[in-house]
Amino acid sequence: MTSPTHAQLRTRFVNEENRRWWTLAAMCFALFMIMLDNTVVNVALPSIQKDLDASISGLEWTVNAYTLSFAVLLVTGGRLGDIFGRRRMFLFGVVTFGLSSGFIGLSQSDAWLVTGRAIQGIGAAFMMPATLSIITNAFPPEERGKAIGTWAGVSAMALAIGPVVGGFLVENVSWQSIFFLNLPVAVAAVAVTLFATHESRDETAPPSIDYAGVGTLTIGLGALVLALVEGNAWGWGSGRIIGLLAAAVVGLVAFVVIEARIANPMVDFKFFRSRSFAGANVVAFVVSFAMLATFFFFALYLQNIHHYSPLQTGVRFLPTTGVIIVVGPIAGRLSDRIGPRPLMTLGLVLTAISLFWQGHVAADTSYGFLVGAFVLMGLGMGLIMSPMSTAAMNAVDPTKAGVASGVLSMSRMVGGTFGVAAMGALITTLGRHKIDELLPQVPDATRHDLAANLGAGGATSGGPAAVHSAVEQAFLYALNDGLRIAAVVCAIGAVAAWLLVAPGVPHRQPVHDAASSEAGTGDAGAELGAAAETVLA
Numbered sequence: 001m002t003s004p005t006h007a008q009l010r011t012r013f014v015n016e017e018n019r020r021w022w023t024l025a026a027m028c029f030a031l032f033m034i035m036l037d038n039t040v041v042n043v044a045l046p047s048i049q050k051d052l053d054a055s056i057s058g059l060e061w062t063v064n065a066y067t068l069s070f071a072v073l074l075v076t077g078g079r080l081g082d083i084f085g086r087r088r089m090f091l092f093g094v095v096t097f098g099l100s101s102g103f104i105g106l107s108q109s110d111a112w113l114v115t116g117r118a119i120q121g122i123g124a125a126f127m128m129p130a131t132l133s134i135i136t137n138a139f140p141p142e143e144r145g146k147a148i149g150t151w152a153g154v155s156a157m158a159l160a161i162g163p164v165v166g167g168f169l170v171e172n173v174s175w176q177s178i179f180f181l182n183l184p185v186a187v188a189a190v191a192v193t194l195f196a197t198h199e200s201r202d203e204t205a206p207p208s209i210d211y212a213g214v215g216t217l218t219i220g221l222g223a224l225v226l227a228l229v230e231g232n233a234w235g236w237g238s239g240r241i242i243g244l245l246a247a248a249v250v251g252l253v254a255f256v257v258i259e260a261r262i263a264n265p266m267v268d269f270k271f272f273r274s275r276s277f278a279g280a281n282v283v284a285f286v287v288s289f290a291m292l293a294t295f296f297f298f299a300l301y302l303q304n305i306h307h308y309s310p311l312q313t314g315v316r317f318l319p320t321t322g323v324i325i326v327v328g329p330i331a332g333r334l335s336d337r338i339g340p341r342p343l344m345t346l347g348l349v350l351t352a353i354s355l356f357w358q359g360h361v362a363a364d365t366s367y368g369f370l371v372g373a374f375v376l377m378g379l380g381m382g383l384i385m386s387p388m389s390t391a392a393m394n395a396v397d398p399t400k401a402g403v404a405s406g407v408l409s410m411s412r413m414v415g416g417t418f419g420v421a422a423m424g425a426l427i428t429t430l431g432r433h434k435i436d437e438l439l440p441q442v443p444d445a446t447r448h449d450l451a452a453n454l455g456a457g458g459a460t461s462g463g464p465a466a467v468h469s470a471v472e473q474a475f476l477y478a479l480n481d482g483l484r485i486a487a488v489v490c491a492i493g494a495v496a497a498w499l500l501v502a503p504g505v506p507h508r509q510p511v512h513d514a515a516s517s518e519a520g521t522g523d524a525g526a527e528l529g530a531a532a533e534t535v536l537a
Helices: 006-013 019-052 056-084 086-105 110-138 141-172 182-196 211-234 239-261 269-273 275-305 310-316 318-338 340-358 367-393 398-438 444-456 465-500 514-521
Strands: none
Touching (some): 019 086, 019 110, 056 398, 086 110, 086 182, 086 398, 110 141, 110 367, 110 398, 141 367, 211 398, 269 398, 275 367, 310 318, 310 367, 318 340, 340 465
16 A cells, blocks of 8 residues: 555645635734734833843834834735735745744844844735735635635734733743744745645736836835834924925825836726725724724833733733634625625724723723723724725735735835824823923923823833822823824724725626726725735734
8 A cells, every 4th residue: 555645645635625725824824923923022022122232222123123114015015926926925925034033033132133123024015915915816706705804813813812922932931932933833834835825926917027116115105104103202393204204205206106107007006096995995094093003002001000011911902802803704704795895884983982982091990991992992893804805905906916905004004103103192292281281390391201201101210209190190181082083083984984985795707997897887896806905913
């Protein structure tokens, strides 16, 4: 009796009936790695600072270097996948992400660490849009919501367990272990992809790179993201921030002009003639704006006001992420049946209610008061994620799935970065007025420093009890107003989702001209053939 050959084993386990599900598994492996890394790094920062004797600036750039390279290259990564092969670019991203994780784990200085994080962001920028464009081509339109829902559930699972796993590893092994953890996950993703995933590309695109488009988009987005990241630290009226914003405007305007005039643009702006695609990107920006700003500053509230550890804080967010894990796949299946528009709209309404609820906290607010709001937030986010992605990707031709996925990912990334920056500026501004009111006897320069510290959650080290109490009150005052404003933003997003996203469900027949089709029928955004992108970030 002879043992089965490699080809026979492959045929036994992978066939045309189940190949798409193996492909989905590989994409989920990659997504899990990206999302897990995003959460565990924050938990490890204090240990990294102690071990590497890193400066505060070095710690900030441990996060910022990744954010910059990731956000700036998302669209480029998606388009290169369309041109040269999505599986090929996905594998490049996974290998880059995995190797850079090992490089980071061996860091001997903060400069080494920051360099590794920037390279890691490049890998993530090639992985993220590729996962969704590969799913788009692997699943027919009527099954994409189900697939994207599974993908969204895995994303939420990684976000949920990230702080717990990260806290355990940092406390019991080392901070390096959170990066070495990516290596076996990357190996599994590469193996399954090579084993099961078909190559796909945009057959209508010539094998050439739009260098002018890549250059201007990189300059414009890079300057914008850096300005958002550093605006509160450098001062929004400072010469550096004004210069960056000017460079962002010049770069992005030049990008639009160039793309409108060349034969094979990196981004076809006809995408935005589809109301569904435009609406999904608006929703992506809004929901990331609200979610990341809320998580960032509410985590500061739990740690600095209630004095929870990072691990304890992560555990208390589980009602939100746990509900997303359950609701995400269900929402994906429902979007296949009733269309994404009602789910996205309802999700944004529920998120707005949750934010308004959270915007009534005090120093002695019990966790029991917050649990309901966290559950409602998870329900709302779960209803938005996969339907939003399905709406966007079903509104473009499948051949353009990579760049469309990159655009949607970019909307999410910029929305989240803008949300954190805007909320930080709002808390500092509103908090300054409250500090002036509570501490009129304190010198102006001191009040300025106290207000600037509100962006770190109002934490003060030592000092008079009256000052500590005033700073805490100012932070709570500003946080509550900021959360209520975020609630209004989500409510506006709900209106935009209802007005822009086309009703109906995707048909089985792919349509190849999204913009003209939707203009002609009024609801083609739900009929076009392609899939997926999700939120978190």
